[in-house]
Amino acid sequence: MTTTGSKLLIGATVMAVVAAVVYGVIVGGALGTIGLSSAAMGLALLAGVNVYTRDADVSSMDTQAVMAAPAAAAAPGNSMWPIGAAVGGVLLVVGFVTYPVMVVFGVVVLLAATVEWTVQAWSERASGDATFNASLRGRMAHPLEFPVLGAIGLGVVIYSFSRIMLFLSQAGGPAAFATIAALILLVGFVVAFRPTVRSGAVAGVATIALVGLVAGGVAAALEGERELHPHETTGDLGREGQCDTGEETEADENASQTVGAKANLLADIVLHEDGRLEADALGLPGGAGQLVVARNNPTNVRFVNASGEERRLVLDLGTRPAVDENGDVIEDEEVPDQRCTALANEDGNQLLNFTVTEPSASGGPYAFVVPGVDGARVEVVVP
Amino acid sequence: MVREMSAGPSRRRLAGALTALGGVTLLAACAEDAPQDTWQPAGENAQRIQDLQWWVFAIAGAVGLIVFATIAWVSVRYRDRGQPIPRQTHGRPALEIGLTVLPALILVGVAIPTIGTLMDLSRTSDTECVVNVTGQQWWWEVDYPPQEGCGGFSEPIVTSGQMVIPTGTKVLVRGTSRDVIHSWWIPRLNGKRDMVPGRVQTVRLQADRPGIYAGQCTEFCGLSHANMRMEVVALDPADFETWKANQLADYTAPMEGSLAAAGEQVFISQCATCHQVDGLVNADGVPIIAQPQERVFAGAAPNLTNLTTRNTFAGATWDLLTPTCRDDVWNASPEEFGAAYLAGVSADCLNEVDLREWLRNAPAKKPMYADPEQLGPTDGLNRGMPYLALSEAQIDQIIAYLLERQ
Numbered sequence: 068m069t070t071t072g073s074k075l076l077i078g079a080t081v082m083a084v085v086a087a088v089v090y091g092v093i094v095g096g097a098l099g100t101i102g103l104s105s106a107a108m109g110l111a112l113l114a115g116v117n118v119y120t121r122d123a124d125v126s127s128m129d130t131q132a133v134m135a136a137p138a139a140a141a142a143p144g145n146s147m148w149p150i151g152a153a154v155g156g157v158l159l160v161v162g163f164v165t166y167p168v169m170v171v172f173g174v175v176v177l178l179a180a181t182v183e184w185t186v187q188a189w190s191e192r193a194s195g196d197a198t199f200n201a202s203l204r205g206r207m208a209h210p211l212e213f214p215v216l217g218a219i220g221l222g223v224v225i226y227s228f229s230r231i232m233l234f235l236s237q238a239g240g241p242a243a244f245a246t247i248a249a250l251i252l253l254v255g256f257v258v259a260f261r262p263t264v265r266s267g268a269v270a271g272v273a274t275i276a277l278v279g280l281v282a283g284g285v286a287a288a289l290e291g292e293r294e295l296h297p298h299e300t301t302g303d304l305g306r307e308g309q310c311d312t313g314e315e316t317e318a319d320e321n322a323s324q325t326v327g328a329k330a331n332l333l334a335d336i337v338l339h340e341d342g343r344l345e346a347d348a349l350g351l352p353g354g355a356g357q358l359v360v361a362r363n364n365p366t367n368v369r370f371v372n373a374s375g376e377e378r379r380l381v382l383d384l385g386t387r388p389a390v391d392e393n394g395d396v397i398e399d400e401e402v403p404d405q406r407c408t409a410l411a412n413e414d415g416n417q418l419l420n421f422t423v424t425e426p427s428a429s430g431g432p433y434a435f436v437v438p439g440v441d442g443a444r445v446e447v448v449v450p
Numbered sequence: 451m452v453r454e455m456s457a458g459p460s461r462r463r464l465a466g467a468l469t470a471l472g473g474v475t476l477l478a479a480c481a482e483d484a485p486q487d488t489w490q491p492a493g494e495n496a497q498r499i500q501d502l503q504w505w506v507f508a509i510a511g512a513v514g515l516i517v518f519a520t521i522a523w524v525s526v527r528y529r530d531r532g533q534p535i536p537r538q539t540h541g542r543p544a545l546e547i548g549l550t551v552l553p554a555l556i557l558v559g560v561a562i563p564t565i566g567t568l569m570d571l572s573r574t575s576d577t578e579c580v581v582n583v584t585g586q587q588w589w590w591e592v593d594y595p596p597q598e599g600c601g602g603f604s605e606p607i608v609t610s611g612q613m614v615i616p617t618g619t620k621v622l623v624r625g626t627s628r629d630v631i632h633s634w635w636i637p638r639l640n641g642k643r644d645m646v647p648g649r650v651q652t653v654r655l656q657a658d659r660p661g662i663y664a665g666q667c668t669e670f671c672g673l674s675h676a677n678m679r680m681e682v683v684a685l686d687p688a689d690f691e692t693w694k695a696n697q698l699a700d701y702t703a704p705m706e707g708s709l710a711a712a713g714e715q716v717f718i719s720q721c722a723t724c725h726q727v728d729g730l731v732n733a734d735g736v737p738i739i740a741q742p743q744e745r746v747f748a749g750a751a752p753n754l755t756n757l758t759t760r761n762t763f764a765g766a767t768w769d770l771l772t773p774t775c776r777d778d779v780w781n782a783s784p785e786e787f788g789a790a791y792l793a794g795v796s797a798d799c800l801n802e803v804d805l806r807e808w809l810r811n812a813p814a815k816k817p818m819y820a821d822p823e824q825l826g827p828t829d830g831l832n833r834g835m836p837y838l839a840l841s842e843a844q845i846d847q848i849i850a851y852l853l854e855r856q
Contacts, residue, residue, distance in 0.1 A: 331648055331649045331650065332650065333624075333650050348580075348595075349574065349580075349622075349624055349650055349652065350574050350577045350580040350622040350624060350652065351577075351580050351595070351597055351599075352575075357596055359582075359593070359595035359596065359606050361582065361584050361591070361593065361626070361628075362749070362750065363628065363742070363743050363748075363749030363750055364584060364626065364628050364749070364750075365647065365648050367648070367650075424743055424749075425739070426726075426739055428737065428739070429737065429739040448595075448596070448605075448606060450593055450606040450607075450608045
């Protein structure tokens, strides 16, 4: 029997002889020819020793020994991992000049291919028993492969679900997933009550469902998300100078009418039934027409609506320069600078959080007002 | 024999060391200059805490002594002398129930007056005067909102480092913070209270006698936490009215051509971006409004309108007065204290050494995040006062200008 190692040495000897001849004839350098001839002799010696001591120690008549000899072991099968490593390498290189995310993918693929290739190559040479080698590979690789593949599979399913849900309309989403849930229930019912259903059929249905889910996810991802409507807030009203509106806005819908942040409050701003607006500050009870607020400090006040009608509290900070869609200041154009609460129901409370950056002496006068209620005003002093 | 001979000196050394440690600890309690001593209450609120903690401490001490004495007695009495192991028993219901009920009763006995004291100390309904404090790295801003209390305030007053209050008045401190959590504590007047951004916390204060009551931030708040101090200055009501009038006095511009006038220009160019001086105007007569939010992470810097009516600067870390003049104020009798404090800082009494060092290079004197290369997390804004590269001549001019801020 001739082992792979012996074959390698014999081949290398032949190559060295050929190289020595070619070099000697074409180049004609004595030193190179001597060197290559010496290499050929050395390799030939090693090949001879290898064949004699390792390959030839099994009698061809001893069939069991011949079968157990390493030379009798089946040659390793073809491996796909070099292709995987090549793909990873290409992604890595291309990523350097295109998108950084490709570099990450390239590194991951290259690492995975290298590890798998190494484990495969090692396990296939572990013994002459291919079955044992396969189990050895499993013991090495499965603890790594199963969690990673499970996570990837789960990620694909979740991502597909999310793409489909974001693609479907607000009404279509619940309908589609209610239908899918009903189908899953139906299949489960059939499998439970028909034990004779073949496992292959169940696996086939599950595979079709999974492929359909992933295909749907890919299609939905390519199609893009539906248009999502950002909910308007009272902050938007202030930015747009719309705090004075007397109508209910989207920001007012479903607004809670209670304030739980009692310990955070600097003052209650109370609108009385007769239209008076007063500040009931911590430690200064009794209602005042003035409230002092620290500069550059986030401040919370509670609007208490005791007027019997829906009202909102507005902090009027004068005007500020208008800005365009890009945030650039529009010259010679001012807009109201306001902060406001959501509409407070009768006997409802609303919270207002604000920060004033300019003292009232330069940016003021500032005041809390209530649109629609003449004379309802609390002066805000910012030292 | 050898063992016994070596154990003797060893025990004596240990006993000597313990005695020395106990003696030093005991003597430390005799320190005369201890302005932040919680055992020397100077007002109604601190007295409530004192009244509670004395007998709670006595009970806790008695329990501790009994426990330690019992452990010591058992350790000696039943130490291993080679005797046989005694018979093991299990379960003594009367003893176990007794040792459960007795501590529970003690805790209930402590809890009832503790809760009563806590409720008293958190009451706001009897407030006679409101003062706001706002913490930021590493100083306290103090402002007085318009109110009828404290003899009446027609307009707000903003100051820093020292809070001035009238004696015998129930003051409610409303506190918050602009950046991180700080804690406000004047040990001789009340307990401590964390000042949290976005929240308004309250502390009751009342000082019985005129004087200065020192305090310290007690919540770690960054590099110069240990240098974040504060003082409450209690003046009798008449002196308090004088102090208010001083704070609300119109701005007095320096005499033309004087050193202080040059200092005013340096102040405008170097300091007024962050520090407000009420009444200061530019060359066109337009009031100068500081914009600290453009330079400082907290968005605020001390108002220097009446700097030299105070006795401290840089977060009350250093005295504006020389040690001699400081002692004159701190040690003044209650009758003389008001006049001593209201005299402010004169040229003779100015602690020029520390003030110059501060103006020369503030971050070198008080640790602050002022390295321009390390301001990434704050978008380039300083925490504290930066290095301004002032010349010695400019420092002379600024000091002359600030001395007139009375």
